[in-house]
Amino acid sequence: MNISELARHLDLAVSTVSRVLSGHAGKYRISQRTADRVQKAAIELGVTPDPLGAGLRRGTLGMIGLLVPDITNPFFSHLAREIELRLRDSGFAVQLCDSAEDPETELKLLGHLLSRRLDGLILAPVGVDSEALSFQLRRTAMPLIIVDRVINDPGVPSVSIDNVAAGRLAAEHLLAAGHRRIACLRGNPASRSDEERLRGVYEALEDAGVDHSSLMVAGESYTHEENLKAATTVLQQLPAPTGIITLSGQGILGLLRVADERGLSIPGALSVVAFDEQPWSRFMRPPLTTISQPIAEMAAETVQLLLQRLDGIREIAASRLPASLLCRDSVTML
Amino acid sequence: MNISELARHLDLAVSTVSRVLSGHAGKYRISQRTADRVQKAAIELGVTPDPLGAGLRRGTLGMIGLLVPDITNPFFSHLAREIELRLRDSGFAVQLCDSAEDPETELKLLGHLLSRRLDGLILAPVGVDSEALSFQLRRTAMPLIIVDRVINDPGVPSVSIDNVAAGRLAAEHLLAAGHRRIACLRGNPASRSDEERLRGVYEALEDAGVDHSSLMVAGESYTHEENLKAATTVLQQLPAPTGIITLSGQGILGLLRVADERGLSIPGALSVVAFDEQPWSRFMRPPLTTISQPIAEMAAETVQLLLQRLDGIREIAASRLPASLLCRDSVTML
DNA sequence: ATGAAAGCGCTAACAG
DNA sequence: CTGTTAGCGCTTTCAT
Numbered sequence: 001m002n003i004s005e006l007a008r009h010l011d012l013a014v015s016t017v018s019r020v021l022s023g024h025a026g027k028y029r030i031s032q033r034t035a036d037r038v039q040k041a042a043i044e045l046g047v048t049p050d051p052l053g054a055g056l057r058r059g060t061l062g063m064i065g066l067l068v069p070d071i072t073n074p075f076f077s078h079l080a081r082e083i084e085l086r087l088r089d090s091g092f093a094v095q096l097c098d099s100a101e102d103p104e105t106e107l108k109l110l111g112h113l114l115s116r117r118l119d120g121l122i123l124a125p126v127g128v129d130s131e132a133l134s135f136q137l138r139r140t141a142m143p144l145i146i147v148d149r150v151i152n153d154p155g156v157p158s159v160s161i162d163n164v165a166a167g168r169l170a171a172e173h174l175l176a177a178g179h180r181r182i183a184c185l186r187g188n189p190a191s192r193s194d195e196e197r198l199r200g201v202y203e204a205l206e207d208a209g210v211d212h213s214s215l216m217v218a219g220e221s222y223t224h225e226e227n228l229k230a231a232t233t234v235l236q237q238l239p240a241p242t243g244i245i246t247l248s249g250q251g252i253l254g255l256l257r258v259a260d261e262r263g264l265s266i267p268g269a270l271s272v273v274a275f276d277e278q279p280w281s282r283f284m285r286p287p288l289t290t291i292s293q294p295i296a297e298m299a300a301e302t303v304q305l306l307l308q309r310l311d312g313i314r315e316i317a318a319s320r321l322p323a324s325l326l327c328r329d330s331v332t333m334l
Numbered sequence: 335m336n337i338s339e340l341a342r343h344l345d346l347a348v349s350t351v352s353r354v355l356s357g358h359a360g361k362y363r364i365s366q367r368t369a370d371r372v373q374k375a376a377i378e379l380g381v382t383p384d385p386l387g388a389g390l391r392r393g394t395l396g397m398i399g400l401l402v403p404d405i406t407n408p409f410f411s412h413l414a415r416e417i418e419l420r421l422r423d424s425g426f427a428v429q430l431c432d433s434a435e436d437p438e439t440e441l442k443l444l445g446h447l448l449s450r451r452l453d454g455l456i457l458a459p460v461g462v463d464s465e466a467l468s469f470q471l472r473r474t475a476m477p478l479i480i481v482d483r484v485i486n487d488p489g490v491p492s493v494s495i496d497n498v499a500a501g502r503l504a505a506e507h508l509l510a511a512g513h514r515r516i517a518c519l520r521g522n523p524a525s526r527s528d529e530e531r532l533r534g535v536y537e538a539l540e541d542a543g544v545d546h547s548s549l550m551v552a553g554e555s556y557t558h559e560e561n562l563k564a565a566t567t568v569l570q571q572l573p574a575p576t577g578i579i580t581l582s583g584q585g586i587l588g589l590l591r592v593a594d595e596r597g598l599s600i601p602g603a604l605s606v607v608a609f610d611e612q613p614w615s616r617f618m619r620p621p622l623t624t625i626s627q628p629i630a631e632m633a634a635e636t637v638q639l640l641l642q643r644l645d646g647i648r649e650i651a652a653s654r655l656p657a658s659l660l661c662r663d664s665v666t667m668l
Numbered sequence: 669a670t671g672a673a674a675g676c677g678c679t680a681a682c683a684g
Numbered sequence: 685c686t687g688t689t690a691g692c693g694c695t696t697t698c699a700t
Contacts (some may be wrong), residue, residue, distance in 0.1 A: 012686080014688095015678095015686075015689095018677095018678065018679060022678095024679095024680095029686095034686085046473060052395065052451050053692090054678050055692090056386045056390050056693065057680080058679070059692070071405065071411045072412050081406055084431065085434075094431075095397075095430070096400075096428055096430040098414075100415075112427070253613075253614050280587050280614065283588070283590060285619065336694085348671090348694080348695090349671065349673095349695075349696075352695060352696090353695085353696090363670095368670085384693050386692085386693070389676090390675095390692090390693075390695095391694045393676070
């Protein structure tokens with residue numbers, strides 16, 4: 001049953017019912033009696049205004065698109081939950097899409113989302129810049145925020161951690177513990193954020209007067225198989241590194257496995273700083289020293305920026321939040 | 335720009351443009367020339383039919399709701415991704431909600447979703463039966479499938495693993511290895527699926543002629559803190575269990591931690607079967623023997639059932655898929 | 669092969 | 685305080 005039927009049933013005008021049910025009873029000075037009558041009947045009969053009709057009329061559906069590269073990555077699932085929670089509090093629903101770390105899929109889905117009359121879009125990009133992507137983003141008028149992985153487009157507000165500083169943080173921790181032969185494991189080499197973290201590592205090395213060429217880097221993609229391969233490559237190197245930084249979410253799992261197979265104890269023979277704190281990080285053997293991204297704050301900032309944008313504020317902010325080092329037991333003094 | 339403006343621009347009727355853009359050009363015998371002209375202009379000007387208008391007219395938006403108890407649980411994030419992928423292939427978008435393992439939130443969100451003119455709803459319940467929930471579900475006419483955790487309502491099609499058989503599988507594996515003192519770690523005691531798995535364990539014990547009272551069970555909720563507490567409780571027991579089954583997703587992490595602290599080697603001093611295969615299961619030390627749910631198949635079955643329902647087929651199926659045992663190194667012969 | 673027009677359900681401007 | 689009405693953008697029946 002829709003609100004016109006309900007109106008007929010109560011012998012009232014649709015508008016009256018509409019006003020009560022959209023909470024504008026006060027504004028229009030509907031009599032308490034009428035308002036109560038409508039409320040009661042609506043609940044009893046389970047009538048709610050059809051959001052499609054309302055959306056069409058109002059020009060807004062109260063829906064925000066969220067496009068992530070991989071919802072099975074704990075970082076993104078936590079981010080998605082935090083974002084959904086906050087948007088829900090502001091009266092918006094979330095439409096979720098997963099681009100499966102594939103730039104082409106991302107582009108296709110982006111097209112879909114942009115044509116769907118959403119109120120806004122939050123994009124956590126795969127992180128590989130492309131002309132087609134920038135074009136899409138530049139063309140649309142939909143309020144848009146980019147989160148986590150930055151892309152090469154100055155026209156869009158974005159939220160992420162300061163990746164250079166985060167890379168530096170990890171490297172400095174290892175350097176302070178006396179490590180000089182350091183290696184990095186990364187995910188996608190085309191990803192901007194891994195690249196930036198790597199730059200931070202380079203800078204820290206330089207500041208400490210350590211030779212650049214001593215830095216080994218391996219890793220071709222985000223898969224477990226590739227993580228294992230990269231870890232193997234790095235640990236085979238001679239002289240072997242004494243400190244390792246894993247730049248991407250699950251890289252640490254491959255490293256732990258390979259280190260174990262080769263009889264390298266952590267932190268005895270090998271110190272490790274892992275990017276992205278995970279729920280299981282502190283439960284591993286040993287508990288892992290990690291770089292933690294402030295997921296809740298990122299979500300809050302993202303949603304706030306989007307809401308501002310929906311209010312017509314059009315400044316282009318690039319919010320860079322600090323990551324933090326969680327010292328546990330996987331790094332030891334050399 | 336919308337299709338009426340485009341029509342005016344091309345000096346055509348809206349209906350013609352609509353027919354071309356919704357792919358009904360053939361059906362209505364639109365001339366090739368006109369069709370081409372419309373297509374070209376639409377692409378150039380970036381015009382797509384507004385889904386809200388179309389949805390209002392057609393009575394369907396092409397959107398399916400997905401309500402999960404915890405998107406940060408790898409099981410659900412994988413399930414969500416598989417479901418989204420398949421629905422997308424069938425032309426549907428997914429609206430995601432997370433109930434945070436809270437029955438009250440679940441009820442509230444369910445209300446929202448049911449009033450949102452979705453084409454259908456996939457519900458992965460928190461798993462705690464309640465009258466209010468059943469009432470909501472019974473009242474709605476929206477096509478609905480319940481997945482993973484079963485609830486006590488025969489009126490709704492559902493997809494899940496055979497939890498009793500899965501529990502039995504885990505227990506039989508431990509029994510076959512000679513274990514007699516077995517303990518179970520569970521999540522929410524009110525959850526139907528944990529309860530069913532537990533029943534499977536009981537049945538296996540009974541079949542093997544092992545005393546029921548020897549089965550210890552601990553665990554009050556899905557949090558890490560509670561997991562640690564439950565593991566401690568169980569390992570303190572005298573005589574100590576030699577085999578443990580963790581009934582819920584992340585319980586194994588707490589167990590590993592506590593076992594390590596108490597100097598109990600796995601599988602030397604303690605054999606473990608963990609419910610829910612996780613991406614990191616095979617990378618742990620030792621690689622874990624797990625019960626794996628066929629996530630992709632569950633997603634496929636769920637979507638297929640829902641699509642059938644949308645086609646008007648109203649049979650009430652209760653699909654029970656088999657879980658499987660992944661034998662790795664966390665169980666040893668006693 | 670195309671156009672005209674009704675109507676999906678709602679909200680808000682206007683009219684009392 | 686409440687009713688009447690236009691129109692959001694689209695699809696589809698009917699008409700030609």
